[in-house]
């Protein structure tokens with residue numbers, strides 16, 4: 080601590096009588112100051128870079144809206160930004176729908192499975208089983224997403240979907256992408272929801288068991304509602320990951336570059352906003368061109384969507400948060 | 405070390421008449437898996453509610469409580485006292501099979517309740533706990549409204565009747581109705597600690613159990629709240645059998661009819677400490693002229 084007297088000084092420094100309470104510069108106090116400053120710098124860097132990123136997004140986005148009307152962008156249903164002349168159209172709805180469609184399929188897979196896994200792990204699994212499965216889930220949550228995309232492309236579509244649904248299933252299709260994004264976010268949802276349920280104090284379970292509640296009732300009617308805020312956070316985290324997921328969709332769901340109309344057939348390719356950004360940014364649109372600025376407009380929209388989702392979750396989490404002493 | 409269960413054997417409160425239909429052989433159980441308490445008889449306190457025979461509790465194979473043999477009486481308050489770690493809570497949790505929830509816990513021996521061994525193979529612990537309710541040391545209301553806290557139990561056990569009435573009756577029995585009747589929809593976490601504990605008692609009473617187990621229910625409460633809960637216990641013991649663990653000697657003396665004193669037996673070494681029942685008798689006798697020296701030392705404050 081800064082107030083610790085240095086060992087080289089007499090114990091009674093300052094006032095003559097009584098212990099020395101004065102601040103002294105010791106190697107340790109200097110070190111602590113250095114640590115505090117570097118921590119502040121680290122925090123500041125992350126805030127500054129985020130701000131800079133948003134500003135740069137904003138600059139190109141403003142340029143984009145100088146050429147394309149906001150109404151066309153937000154409500155138009157023909158998305159062909161790469162085509163030339165008359166054919167070019169900037170109606171973002173199809174790519175937004177593609178994003179939500181794939182995210183929807185993903186959540187359909189990940190929410191029930193993830194919550195069931197969380198309930199099992201937190202309420203049913205013997206401690207030994209939990210000790211094995213929990214780290215596996217956490218490792219799975221960190222598998223590079225390209226692996227999932229590749230798996231969809233080489234296995235799910237040709238070996239599973241085509242035999243089941245017929246040969247007209249496209250190489251890239253929303254169903255395969257949705258399923259794989261679902262598997263991708265499943266461990267995240269399971270793991271975060273399990274943490275939330277495990278954090279519910281044991282005394283609540285005891286209270287319910289003590290009245291003759293079965294394990295199922297305790298899980299669903301006591302633990303689940305008590306952990307609701309954490310479970311909502313898990314779902315939002317999963318949904319944000321699904322919405323922002325790029326590689327799996329690019330590989331297995333479509334690039335989102337050419338969508339003359341909204342795609343509603345799950346066996347057809349669409350793509351997502353993130354996939355569009357990735358594929359366009361790695362393409363040959365010249366800097367400063369309208370095609371190039373489209374990337375930023377879409378990116379900014381994606382940013383706003385995720386921001387809204389997170390704000391919503393913060394409110395929900397706050398609403399359902401319980402404080403247990 | 406003398407066999408400490410001897411004192412329990414010579415306990416004058418032990419009525420040797422067997423509860424209905426029980427046989428001493430644990431192999432011949434013709435019990436239904438659904439424990440239905442039989443109608444109350446007219447002669448309370450000569451009837452046992454729990455007849456514990458040679459109850460041992462082990463945690464992960466290690467003996468924690470050994471050889472408890474004691475009859476606990478119907479419509480009486482039995483206090484369990486003794487130094488920390490002597491197994492009062494452990495023994496209490498045997499009485500409604502709460503120990504089943506602790507991984508590694510094992511109960512041996514017999515606990516006869518309404519003629520059925522609670523630990524017989526075909527007995528369902530969930531059914532047992534519907535009839536033998538529990539109140540814990542720290543108030544543990546659910547993070548729901550006051551109303552929902554009470555209604556939870558009756559709903560899960562499928563009680564028929566008007567829920568508003570059930571809730572009102574339970575709150576009245578726990579003398580909480582007047583405090584909360586205008587804010588039934590409020591979250592239970594907004595109540596004071598004493599009110600929360602009475603809510604937990606009301607919640608336990610709402611499912612109409614026939615026994616109430618209480619593990620240091622007042623230890624987190626101020627003297628006034630403690631008083632109210634003691635009054636409450638005295639009121640409801642007309643209808644319920646109560647077993648209470650307490651560290652408060654005055655409380656045991658004030659409310660209980662019988663007192664069971666447990667202690668830690670260190671004769672097998674510090675690492676093999678085992679809880680044993682030393683003496684179980686009428687409360688007044690335990691506090692004024694106990695049979696066992698250890699009991700006397702404990703109740704007079706010379707020990708633990």
Ligand SMILES: Nc1ncnc2c1ncn2[C@@H]1O[C@H](COP(=O)(O)OP(=O)(O)OP(=O)(O)O)[C@@H](O)[C@H]1O
Nearest residue numbers: 463468487488489490491492493494495506677679
């Ligand atoms: N869940 C458990 N797992 C393993 N050992 C346990 C467990 N609960 C209690 N024990 C052990 O059993 C013995 C009795 O504990 P118990 O909690 O029943 O004592 P107690 O008389 O209620 O004490 P206190 O007055 O402090 O509440 C202790 O030695 C304790 O360490």
Ligand SMILES: [Mg+2]
Nearest residue numbers: 492493494649
């Ligand atoms: Mg205890």
